[in-house]
Amino acid sequence: MPSYSDKRIHATVSELKLNFLRTFNVVAEDDVEWLLFTFAPGRVNFFGEHVDYMGGYVCPAALKEGCHILVGRVRHLCDGKLRFAREDDECFVLDRLGQAKHDKNWRTFVRGAATLALNDLGMPIDAPELQGFCAISKGTLPMGSGMSASASFDVALLNAITTVATRRYRGKCYVPGTRFPILPPCSREERIKLTKQAHRIETEFCGVNVGIMDQFSAIHATEGSFMALDCDSLTFESHPLSYLLGDSACFLLINSMIRHELTGSTAGGYNTLRSDAEGAQAVVRKHKMNNAAFTFRDLARNPKKFTKDPVAFVESCRPHFTPGQYDRGIFNIAEQIRTLQFIELCRPECLLSQEERFRKAGELLNATHQGQRDLLKISTEELNFIHRAINLEEGVSGGRLMGGGFGGCILLLLKKNALERVVKNVQQKFNSRFGLVCDVYPVVLGDGAFVASLWQGVEGKL
Incomplete structure (x- = not known):
């Protein structure tokens, strides 16, 4: 069944x-x-936003x-x-x-x-x-x-x-x-x-x-696990969340109450994001690889083949990028690296303690949100408000905008014993600022x- x-x-x-x-x-x-x-x-996607169309790893469930x-x-x-x-x-x-x-x-x-x-x-x-x-x-x-x-x-x-x-x-x-x-x-x-x-x-x-x-x-998908999905080969490994969460932590979604819709001008914005990322990859291929085979996916997974610092490798092409290509290129390579780091945190052989995994995952989540806000420019006032509010709460490791952007939810990682307090405080603050009660949804994987x-x-x- x-x-x-x-x-x-x-x-x-x-x-x-x-x-x-x-x-x-x-x-x-x-x-x-x-x-x-x-x-x-x-679905919920833990990491790998806007990298599926670039052939990278993503972590959906x-x-x-x-x-x-x-x-x-x-x-x-x-x-x-x-x-x-x-x-x-x-x-x-x-x-x-x-x-x-x-x-x-x-x-x-x-x-x-x-x-x-x-x-x-x-x-x-x-x-x-x-x-x-x-x-x-x-x-x-x-x-x-x-x-x-x-x-x-x-x-x-x-x-x-x-x-x-x-x-x-x-x-x-x-x-x-x-x-x-x-x-x-x-x-x-x-x-x-x-x-x-x-x-x-x-x-x-x-x-x-x-x-x-x-x-x-x-x-x-498989109940209780996320997939480390290779969007190029369409192969995947299943990873239980239990190695990251243990018995004390959980994920939660908080709705910004702004509908995420990839239609009209928003669809154009989404398509532009993809075009910019693909364009940035082509620029790096031309100016760093002399048009030899190259993808951000390869750079993230095997950086030593190309450089000591993958992000600096992409940044070095800045004079050749459009502003959009620069922002989306930097986000894409950084997000692919963060996704690989998150997958490692969820492996049983990870040497970090449960608490260290919890804190590191939160740092990665916050870094992704900052990139979505400042480089992809797909966040909203409401999403940024929630993100700031959760990071003021004790027991919250971090969080980020989930999905394509332009609305939707913040995904956050927190301690179970902090859940009721965090929800109450964030909802009160959100209601005071926007006149709405933001809905919350537990992340239960099926x-x-x-x-x-x-x-x-x-x-x-x-």
């Missing part, structure tokens, strides 16, 4: 079922052939909240169209595949997922396997918090559509649950393909040149996406 318990599946399916019947105008339940329930998680989708075949709607609904929105009827305008409207995700999945299978939208397809989704991540609600939606949609199209929900090799049989994981090759399809929804349909970390985490079959034959009841 995944970390999403059988009891929780039952509660979520029961809730979605009522909305499904109402939304799709189902009068009698024998009008529905229940097919599947699928879940894909959001799955949360226990995300996107939940219930799928059934409604007999009176077998008209060659796919129907999707969210709890808080009207039904979207998809009658053709293909790309529409670039935006992050939820319907764009649906169109992207259906187009990529069905084109890969060579299947038309009105195929017999898809007749009467109706799906309703529910998100349990706070929107705009930087926990990658969009990637969880990508992955859940693709799992729902592909599983129905291939009739995999009828398979007999289930991982048994007390009530809901969980389909076994696909092959690594299939999971990588799904990851890349989910990534393409964001880049080709939504128009934002994000990296692949969020989608990969939603599919491959497994990656799964699909539960609900199929009991044509006449099966849920």
Whole structure:
């Protein structure tokens, strides 16, 4: 069983079922052939911001909240169209595949997922396997918090559509649950393909040149651990957080209450960050390596091959950089080095004491936030306020902006016995300054996406 318990599946399916019947105008339940329930998680990223698209290491983990989708075949709607609904929105009827305008409207995700999945299978939208397809989704991540609600939606949609199209929900090799049989994981090759399809929804349909970390985490994560993910080879090692946290420390997210949205001018800003980092790497390659093969990834992982000081190596090209390339280049190489240092702190063979690991991780977190604020320029007044406030509190090791920036949450590392006091003090200060109570979320790590079959034959009841 995944970390999403059988009891929780039952509660979520029961809730979605009522909305499904109402939304799709189902009068009698024998009008529905229940097919599947699928879940894909959001993510937290401990280190490696804005380096996934540069092929560096990142440290994501799955949360226990995300996107939940219930799928059934409604007999009176077998008209060659796919129907999707969210709890808080009207039904979207998809009658053709293909790309529409670039935006992050939820319907764009649906169109992207259906187009990529069905084109890969060579299947038309009105195929017999898809007749009467109706799906309703529910998100349990706070929107705009930087926990990658969009990637969880990508992955859940693709799992729902592909599983129905291939009739995999009828398979007999289930991982048994007390009530809901969980389909076994696909092959690594299939999971990588799904990851890349989910990534393409964001880049080709939504128009934002994000990296692949969020989608990969939603599919491959393991409960209680983060992944040291190589974004170039798409290979990873799992690392339990317990070696860093012990019994006395934990991570926490504090929401700035400014929605993180990579759309409109913000999408342009994100794409510019990527362009600047890639441009900086090209400048170093030209002026330091005479156009020989070179990446910041190589410099961070094997610095002795190039220099004694990787950051100074990049800084030496400052006359050739644009201002944006300089800032983003310096941040990128420094963040890749910090990410490698964080991974080492979480290994069992690390020679530092538990307290020394705790303090060092906080220093790295604070250094990343300073770079995000001053070099990437993706922080906000609210995020910086929270960051200053937490670092005044005893028992807090450090923290930083999490995610792509322009809003979202501060991730902080602190002692468990300080948690209640820190939350109370930060919320009071934030409310006094901004007139809002900032939400807080515990960081509880879960497994990656799964699909539960609900199929009991044509006449099966849920």
